[in-house]
Amino acid sequence: xxxxxxxxxxxxxxxxxxxxxxxxxxxxxxxxxxxxxxxxxxxxxxxxxxxxxxxxxxxxxxxxxxxxxxxxxxxxxxxxxxxxxxxxxxxxxxxxxxxxxxxxxxxxxxxxxxxxxxxxxxxxxxxxxxxxxxxxxxxxxxxxxxxxxxxxxxxxxxxxxxxxxxxxxxxxxxxxxxxxxxxxxxxxxxxxxxxxxxxxxxxxxxxxxxxxxxxxx
Numbered sequence: 021x022x023x024x025x026x027x028x029x030x031x032x033x034x035x036x037x038x039x040x041x042x043x044x045x046x047x048x049x050x051x052x053x054x055x056x057x058x059x060x061x062x063x064x065x066x067x068x069x070x071x072x073x074x075x076x077x078x079x080x081x082x083x084x085x086x087x088x089x090x091x092x093x094x095x096x097x098x099x100x101x102x103x104x105x106x107x108x109x110x111x112x113x114x115x116x117x118x119x120x121x122x123x124x125x126x127x128x129x130x131x132x133x134x135x136x137x138x139x140x141x142x143x144x145x146x147x148x149x150x151x152x153x154x155x156x157x158x159x160x161x162x163x164x165x166x167x168x169x170x171x172x173x174x175x176x177x178x179x180x181x182x183x184x185x186x187x188x189x190x191x192x193x194x195x196x197x198x199x200x201x202x203x204x205x206x207x208x209x210x211x212x213x214x215x216x217x218x219x220x221x222x223x224x225x226x227x228x229x230x231x232x233x234x235x236x237x
Contacts, residue, residue: 024047024048024070025049025066026068026069026071027051027053027062027073028043028050028051028053028072029052029055029059029071029072029082030073031076031077031078032074036054039126042126042127042129043130043133051068054077055080056077056080059071060085060088063085063089069137070095070137071089072099072133073085073098074098074100075101076101083110083111086115086116087115090115092189093193095137096116097120097132097136098116099122099129143178148218150175157170166213166216169195170209170213172193173193173206173209174232176189177222177232180231181232181233184229186229187207190206206230
């Protein structure tokens with residue numbers, strides 16, 4: 021089973037220690053940083069599924085780190101002591117997928133994180149059912165025998181449904197940031213994935229990338 025990678029960034033060591041303990045206990049692989057610059061270094065060195073970023077951090081703020089990570093479609097949850105509605109709006113406008121005010125119960129944060137990662141167990145898209153734990157895709161109840169790469173590509177498209185994902189973003193998600201191969205390898209894998217899930221689910225945006233347009237059923 022693939023472990024889910026979470027990046028936790030907060031300039032309060034005690035807070036970082038508590039969050040690390042909670043996420044590790046739940047089976048996540050955790051990377052920790054105490055400022056925005058360190059968070060970005062870890063982000064580019066590892067395949068991060070979710071970043072939990074404190075807004076007010078030295079060197080680079082959580083907002084700056086969020087904006088950079090969202091270029092690649094990564095899920096981001098912002099933490100902040102700021103309580104004004106304008107601050108929450110600013111965080112969401114920066115691309116954050118969710119926003120949690122301090123102080124908070126770590127158990128609530130954990131549940132919000134799992135929801136963002138669709139870790140409730142399964143996702144349904146049209147005739148498909150994705151088993152997020154077993155990493156399998158079923159069509160009309162039959163296992164389509166998706167490869168690991170195909171599952172990761174489908175997962176990325178599902179988590180960013182309705183948004184165009186560039187070939188670079190899809191490569192980073194499925195192959196890692198250190199992949200140096202040809203971008204067009206994505207086209208081959210998408211073609212094979214389409215043959216299995218159905219041609220109509222994945223839309224091509226010429227010269228840009230791909231998107232999943234189907235709604236949940």
